[in-house]
Amino acid sequence: MDTENGTRWLSDEEQAAWRAHLEVSRLLMHQLERDLQPFGLTNNDYEILVNLSESEDHRMRMSDLATATLQSKSRLSHQITRMETAGLVRRVNCESDRRGLYAVLTDHGWDTMRKVAPHHVASVREHFIDRLPPEDLKALHQALLPVAKHLRSTRGRG
Amino acid sequence: MDTENGTRWLSDEEQAAWRAHLEVSRLLMHQLERDLQPFGLTNNDYEILVNLSESEDHRMRMSDLATATLQSKSRLSHQITRMETAGLVRRVNCESDRRGLYAVLTDHGWDTMRKVAPHHVASVREHFIDRLPPEDLKALHQALLPVAKHLRSTRGRG
DNA sequence: CTAAAGAAGTTGAAAGATTAACGAATATTA
DNA sequence: TAATATTCGTTAATCTTTCAACTTCTTTAG
Numbered sequence: 001m002d003t004e005n006g007t008r009w010l011s012d013e014e015q016a017a018w019r020a021h022l023e024v025s026r027l028l029m030h031q032l033e034r035d036l037q038p039f040g041l042t043n044n045d046y047e048i049l050v051n052l053s054e055s056e057d058h059r060m061r062m063s064d065l066a067t068a069t070l071q072s073k074s075r076l077s078h079q080i081t082r083m084e085t086a087g088l089v090r091r092v093n094c095e096s097d098r099r100g101l102y103a104v105l106t107d108h109g110w111d112t113m114r115k116v117a118p119h120h121v122a123s124v125r126e127h128f129i130d131r132l133p134p135e136d137l138k139a140l141h142q143a144l145l146p147v148a149k150h151l152r153s154t155r156g157r158g
Numbered sequence: 159m160d161t162e163n164g165t166r167w168l169s170d171e172e173q174a175a176w177r178a179h180l181e182v183s184r185l186l187m188h189q190l191e192r193d194l195q196p197f198g199l200t201n202n203d204y205e206i207l208v209n210l211s212e213s214e215d216h217r218m219r220m221s222d223l224a225t226a227t228l229q230s231k232s233r234l235s236h237q238i239t240r241m242e243t244a245g246l247v248r249r250v251n252c253e254s255d256r257r258g259l260y261a262v263l264t265d266h267g268w269d270t271m272r273k274v275a276p277h278h279v280a281s282v283r284e285h286f287i288d289r290l291p292p293e294d295l296k297a298l299h300q301a302l303l304p305v306a307k308h309l310r311s312t313r314g315r316g
Numbered sequence: 317c318t319a320a321a322g323a324a325g326t327t328g329a330a331a332g333a334t335t336a337a338c339g340a341a342t343a344t345t346a
Numbered sequence: 347t348a349a350t351a352t353t354c355g356t357t358a359a360t361c362t363t364t365c366a367a368c369t370t371c372t373t374t375a376g
Binding site for chain 2 (some may be wrong): 325
């Protein structure tokens, strides 16, 4: 125990590391968002395009997509409605479960993905990957693994 | 160049590291938000309380607070209005610049901060700090420094 | 000193996110 | 198989964020 009330406050180094993580994660998201703006996409849009692009038949069940992107069903539903309006995606009924829907990439969605991806990768490189020597990137990755694992294990309304 | 169109795609290791960072930063924010909920605070509220708590006289100019918390002036203005309604903060006119306002912590805001901080620190420890051995935390911190530096240098509407 | 330009902060409307309630279909179990 | 509980996804209401316009005050330039 570090103090009279039993709280284990952060040491200077711990606090500095924590704040660095916070700062980087926020600035980075902002920057990526800005770099997507010229293409008329948000980070959210892009993430959905990535998920669908990497899926069998360019389609995913709404629930799975919601889980994969850490969004509530409601939020995803609104999001897909917007992307449908933008012509990036459409909803298709599911044969095997008549409650279910697939979100499916349209041709325009796929074209958009292929057009935007190189720019997005360049952005990720410029602002993140290429800022660290490979061994530091590796170290960072290794350090994050147990954190990710723990968070995953507690995430379902932990 | 890695491909016909000149895009330098991410290697497997780069992609894995990048996705780990993304995943951790999102799950972590969600988790911290959840842990603050019982106290009726959002991450946003908490961050403002931290900034004010650490400031001279528990007050900051609206603009400085907006910059410090990476929010637009408009967003901060609405945010402070809500916190004012909740009794955590109040607006005080600035003598030296009559356009200006301070956001000032109320007694209730300060009490709230002191009550909540230990829980928040415990949450940061549980989900982040205490998941990594000190040397890994140090490595992570070191790795993030150049990234943070670069992002800071480009952040003003880069 | 005055006119123009800039900075501080607010406002209202529009867009996005969250919450709770709901309808429809599937699973469970008694 | 009938009754109940769950899951899938949407909707409406509410809250938060963004965007653009605006007011007031300060600074700069002529």
